[in-house]
Amino acid sequence: MVGRQQDAVDRLVTFLAKRDGIDKLVKTFQYVAKLAHWRLQAVGRSSLADRAKKWEVSCGTSRKAFRTGRFLAGLNALRSPYPNLCLQLLAILSNGGEVVYFFFDHLLWFARIGLLDPHLAPRMSFISAFGEGFGYIFFIIADLIVIRKGLGAEKQLRGELESAIAKEEEGGTDQIKAIMAKIRGIRVQRIMQFMAISANLADLVIALAEVEPNPFFNHAFTLGISGLVSAWAGWYRNWPSST
Structure with a gap:
């Protein structure tokens, strides 16, 4: 069989084969449905709005099922x-919050489908959202620290690159290529960290809407856009490379 180069369909299949991939797809559906419900209600299309709401709720429940056991991660x-105490502490706080988030999210799912007392759902939702928001704060701080270190490393590599270019006539071509590859790697990593920060900030807004309800965070438009930002950042981070 003659081999062929991977195309978008191949990468989509690979993406959807991963739990995070299918979660981001269904998350996109969920928040598109939320925005559709909000808009359809505003224009008086109650029948279509009800359908959009059912789609949103179904996607939310499905995502909880997909995340079964996620707290173990x-x-x-x-x-x-971790390389130092600072990042170790941030990892403990961020991952600790994530464990609380996913564990109580499982209990929330059980309550909503009737396996547990449905009256427990609001409490489970609050604890889960609190853990989620708490963890995201420290994930964001950790990413900012890593970005700052990456900028410092890139600055140092640029200095080395200038020296290598000056010595190019003395056989420094391989060294130049190696330095440029390192710089590209740092930049790619920085983009991924910016995507992670975007997703975490968006999810933090959604968590705050549950923990500390207010007209801005709880508005359907705010939640819908935040959900889509988080989902699409996840698409970018998890999409298979073309290589």
Whole structure:
């Protein structure tokens, strides 16, 4: 069989084969449905608005099922070594919050489908959202620290690159390529961290809407856009490379 280069369909299949991939797709559906429900209600299309609401609720419930056991990833991350005490503490706080988030999200799912007392749902939702928001704050701080270190490393590499270019006639071509590859790697990593920060900020807004309700955070438009920003940042981060 003759091999062929991967195309968009191949990468989509790979993307959807991952739990995070299918979660981001359904999350996109969920928040598109939320925005559709809000808009259809505003124009008086109550029948279509009800359908959009059912789609949104169905997607939200489905995502909870997809995330079964996800809290174990946070527990596992707590066991990982980190380069310094600062990042270690941030990892404990961020992953600890994520463990609380996903564990109580499971209980919320059980309450909503009737496996547990449905009256427990509001309490489980609050605890889950609190853990989520708490964890995201420290994930964001950790990413900002790593970005700052990356900028410092890139600055140093640029200095080395200038020296290597000055010595190019003395056989420094390989060194130049190696330095440029490192710089590209730092830039790619920085983009991924910016995507992570965008997603975490958006999800933090959604969590705050549950923990501290207010007209801005709880508005359907705010929640819908925040959900889509988070979902699309996840698409970018998890989309398979073309190589």
